[in-house]
Amino acid sequence: MTNTPVVNKKNKKRGEILGIVALSTLFIAFSVIQDIVRIDIMPDSLRGVLSSMQILLAMSMVVISVTGYRVAIILMILSFIPRFIMLLNNNNSVLPGVSISIVGIATILIVHLYLVSLEKKERELFALAHTDALTDLPNRRSLKQKMLSLISNSRNSNGRFAVAMIDLDNFKNINDTIGHDWGDKVLSEIAVRWKSIVTENDYICRLGGDDFALVVNNYKSLEELDNHLHQFLDKVMEKFILKGKDYFVTASMGVSIFPNDSIETSQLLKYADMAMFVAKNQGKKRLVYFDNMMNDAVENNVEVEHVIRRALETDTFRLVYQPQFDIKTKKLRGFETLIRLSDSEGKQVSPADFVPIAEKSSLIIDVDKWVLRHAMMDFLPFVEKIPEMILSVNISANHILDDSFIGDIDRILEDTHFPEKNLEIELTESVFVNSLERAKTIMEKLKDRGIKIALDDFGTGYSSLSYMRDLPFDLLKIDKSFVDTINDGPKEESFVAAIISLGKVMQFDIISEGVEEQNQLDVLKKLGCDFVQGYIWGKPLSLDRAIEVMAQN
Incomplete structure (x- = not known):
């Protein structure tokens, strides 16, 4: 196998040796000329020129390499010794030559020390430019250079390598709960753990934040590669002890393969990143390999993002409102606001498709504000006539935890004059x-303003008694998936019964979503559910149809 960097290094070394030999030969030649020509024949000026030329040649060797410096010093000393002996024998005519030799040796030494210092600083600067200061791992620049080198070498060897992008799952929780200094300790410890398992074929880098990359070269099979990559994920999951408490971290990994997926550095990194995000979306704590369908999905995401941006610019989102009813009296409680989006051809884009894309692109904050403002404007005339009417609006986790959220709520309430007591914010678990303490602070600010808070999709995520106890909810929403199976057997009914009982203990109102059949309604009524929402009593309605429902109630 031809290794281009090694060949270039050998050629450079060979050139240095040839240069030193040539300069040394000239140096010796000048010495010989001075030695064989009698002093009384050669003018002092010419002898001085030859000595100066020797110093120049010696200086050139010093600049070439350390070997050149050593050769130059030896030659200068060898030329100095006979002149010094002649001087000791009272031959004062060689005094200028001796002086020149001493100056030359001193100059060579000074230049060499300067060059050594310069090279040291260059190495330090190179290390700073190519190494992550926190973990002492190579950085993004080093990663790209490594990949370019592997690609170059593979042209004559048909080699292959894997690129893995690694992102720590929910690492923000560590920083938010115990501080960034402790978060940095976790990152450093992860780097130490990984260094303990890397082989000569691995190249692990930190790209920034909690993002890392790993290049694996010369693996024998995909099975061997897969096992090796999982070792890195396993090392992350080992326990961390921080401030005397146990913490656990997981990671998601996406992998692309050279040359199967691409032969370009940027594309390999892009594809590995895509695969990593798929791993995140599939539940995190896993490894996913890139395939071309992911690329198609990204192109679709870009198109949907464009549709979202256009809808924000042209004010063409559409809102529908699904009524909520008291399960015993069928009295109207209020409406949940639902957003609809159409593409340029008028085709409906499902919220399940465009909302996650909006969240990833940070457009979700603008979408949330659009929904809040327009829903409040739609319902302001009716809440003035029906004081107990509730307008419920879903807000994304990204927006709630954003520094601008409370300010956005206050601004829209002030602009629309919508009563705070009629607004309900729906949150998911x-x-x-993502950040319990911050969420608690924000929820308390909402409660201070008289805004109601509903816990949406309860039971589908990270349900915890501790946050249900500590956080100021008004309403708990049972997810449609539990309502769908409530008549499948005693176990399914008991599960919903347990949720309702828990909500009652916590003094929450309970509403069930997605109620479509009478037998579902009957069971929920028997179990003590307070409100229902679903097709059985009301589909999502346009504003005009919602007005009719309000008039009927």
Whole structure:
């Protein structure tokens, strides 16, 4: 196998040796000329020129390499010794030559020390530019250079390598709960753990934040590669002891393969990143390999993002409102606001498709504000006539935890003059998983303003008695998936019964979503559910149809 960097290094070394030999030959030649020509024949000026030329040649050797410096010093000393002996024998005519030799040796030494210092600083600067300061791992720049080198070498060897992008799952929780200094300790410890398992074929880098990359070269099979990559994920999952408490971290990994997926550095990194995000979306704590369908999905995401941006710019989102009813009296409680989006051809884009894309692109904050403002404007005339009417609006975790959220709520309430007591904000459990303390602070600010808070999709995520006890909810929403199976057997009914009982203990109102059949309604009524929402009593309605429902109630 031809290794281009090694060949270039050998050629450079060979050139240095040839240069030193040539310069040394000239140096010796000048010495010989001075030695064989009698002093009384050669003018002092010419002898001085030859000595100066020797110093120049010696200086050139010093600049070439350390070997050149050693050769130059030896030659200068050898040329100095006979002149010094002649000087000791009272031959004062060689005094200028001796002086020149001493100056030359001193100059060579000074230049060499300067060059050594310069090279040291260059190495330090190179290390700073190519190494992550926190973990002492190579950085993104080093990663790209390593990949370019592997690609170059593979042209003559048909080699292959894997690129893995690694992202720590929910690492923000560590920083938010115990501080960034402790978060940095975790990152450093992870780097130490990985260094303990790397082989000569691995190249692990930190790209920034909690993002890392790993290049694996010369693996024998995909099975061997898969086992090796899982070792890195396993090392992350080992226990961390921080401030005397046990913490656990997981990681998601996406992998692309050279040359199967691409032969370009940027594309390999992009594809590995895509695969890593798929791993995140599939539940985290796993490894996913890139395939071309992911690329198609990304192109679709870009198109949907464009549709979202256009809808924000042209004010063409559409809102529908699904009524909520008291399960015993069928009295109207209020409406949940639902957003609809159409593409340029008028085709409906499902919220299940465009909302996650909006969240990833940070457009979700603008979408949330659009929904809040327009829903409040739609319902302001009716809440003034029906004081107990509730307008419920879903807000994304990204927006709730954003520094601008409370300010956005206050601004829209002020602009629309919508009563705070008639507004209900629906949150999902992901808010508390991301940052419990921050979520609690924000929820308390909402409660201070008289705004109601509903816990949406309860039971589908990270349900925890501790946050249900500590956080100021008003309403608990039972997810449709539990309502769908409530008549499948005693176990399914008991599960919903347990949720309702838990909500009652916590003094929450309970509403069940997705109620479509009479037998579902009957069971929920028997179990003590307070409110229902679903097709059995009301589909999502346009504003005009919602007005009719309000008039009927």
